[in-house]
Amino acid sequence: MPARMLDGDASTRWSSGTPMTSGNTVTLDLGAARTFGTVVMDSGGSTGDYARGYRIDVSTDDSTWRTVGTGTGTSAVVSATVGSQTARYLRITQTGSASSWWSIAELNLYP
Secondary structure, three states: OHHHOOOOOOOOEEEEEEEEEOEEEEEEEEEEEEEEEEEEEOOOOOHHHOOOOOOEEEEOOOOOOOOEEOOOOOEEEEEEEEEEEEEEEEEEEEOOOOEEEEEOOOEEEEO
């Protein structure tokens, strides 16, 4: 459940439930437009479940999407600088692969 990555509790998590493959996505409705410049995905206690590769897209209307960042994860905490963005919707797409699941215990947005 994606809400687990937003609950402020690093002991809960959202997980893909299957080994990582390119194309897995998670989409979040932030509830209102928010401005941010860094997206941090923390795998918490599931240290091997970080995104091996990722693409970050944003939208104001859940219809028109714009790619704002791509990268490769190398540890349990993946930090992506995306420039100043204002969006209501955030989509993260897994672009890598691994035998472990893709998990996010906490997702945070910073200015």
